[in-house]
Amino acid sequence: MTRPRILQLGKLLPALEQALAIDYDVHLLAGEADPKAFLAREGAGFVGVVTNAALGIDGATIAALPKLKVISSFGVGFDKVDLPAARARGIPVGYTPDVLNDCVADTAFGLVIDAARRFTDSDRYLRRGDWLKGPYPLATRVSGKKLGIVGLGRIGRVIARRASGFDMEVRYHNRRPVDGVDFGYEATLAGLARWADFLVVAAAGGAESRHLISREILAALGSKGFLINIARGTVVDQEALIEALENKTIAGAGLDVYEDEPRVPARLIACENAVLLPHLASGTHETRKAMGDLVLENLRSFFATGQVKVAVP
Numbered sequence: 001m002t003r004p005r006i007l008q009l010g011k012l013l014p015a016l017e018q019a020l021a022i023d024y025d026v027h028l029l030a031g032e033a034d035p036k037a038f039l040a041r042e043g044a045g046f047v048g049v050v051t052n053a054a055l056g057i058d059g060a061t062i063a064a065l066p067k068l069k070v071i072s073s074f075g076v077g078f079d080k081v082d083l084p085a086a087r088a089r090g091i092p093v094g095y096t097p098d099v100l101n102d103c104v105a106d107t108a109f110g111l112v113i114d115a116a117r118r119f120t121d122s123d124r125y126l127r128r129g130d131w132l133k134g135p136y137p138l139a140t141r142v143s144g145k146k147l148g149i150v151g152l153g154r155i156g157r158v159i160a161r162r163a164s165g166f167d168m169e170v171r172y173h174n175r176r177p178v179d180g181v182d183f184g185y186e187a188t189l190a191g192l193a194r195w196a197d198f199l200v201v202a203a204a205g206g207a208e209s210r211h212l213i214s215r216e217i218l219a220a221l222g223s224k225g226f227l228i229n230i231a232r233g234t235v236v237d238q239e240a241l242i243e244a245l246e247n248k249t250i251a252g253a254g255l256d257v258y259e260d261e262p263r264v265p266a267r268l269i270a271c272e273n274a275v276l277l278p279h280l281a282s283g284t285h286e287t288r289k290a291m292g293d294l295v296l297e298n299l300r301s302f303f304a305t306g307q308v309k310v311a312v313p
């Protein structure tokens, strides 16, 4: 029996690539010198696509694959997948939510603690030999403080759960209050920012949430407030954030995501009141394996039943 032909848009974990190669005839588009010419020549041969949250898939690529029946994406974010184009052709899109909630929430808390207690900065201080000249300056307490969550979805809820271990009060802002949740609801984002000591962004990316964290919201967070972003760089007006960090109109930031990854502006890198991680929140062996397994299960399920196991909503 011939194996279904799958187009893999970018590199994946070696173990996932090996597992894919057992059941499918996989071709790596990123390995092509001229991907457009390749698609024009061979696009009609593929029935499936495997991509990831960072790459997604655009409408032109979907159009260049006339026999495409299924898309399986590695990641929970689908802001880079052209869903209308997939839907117009009835192509189901599988993704990998939930299995990464814990690691992303752990990273959010790591950033809360690091931004406030300045562990990364104090590590640099010790390595520079500055401790020999005197003690590291005092930092900001985390326990008992107020944590505001922007977007109380699957990941936001796990972050909120973590907060109870730090005796923090939690409030959140969503377009609407979430049913069955005890945390305080702030009807406006500015209200949440004014209230919070730590404003944690856990909202989905995409056009609707673009620059939700604006200059005004950063002003509302104020000079004692910290911004944490483990969601998507596009949710924050990065230029306004850099200005706020430079002028100390907010106390600090902890970021895992940026507007134009993997490029991070030199001005942001120069801000010592920011902790900057290279988009690693889900990056543990355990979680990436679970995400890879779900990529495989989505494909397997589609070829067995016509439906992916976990489809984007």
Ligand code: 8YV
Pocket (backbone or CB within 6 Å): 052, 053, 054, 055, 074, 075, 076, 077, 078, 100, 281, 282
């Ligand atoms: C991905 C992510 O691992 O899941 C997401 O949406 O942003 C990360 O967990 C990363 O983007 C690789 O695709």
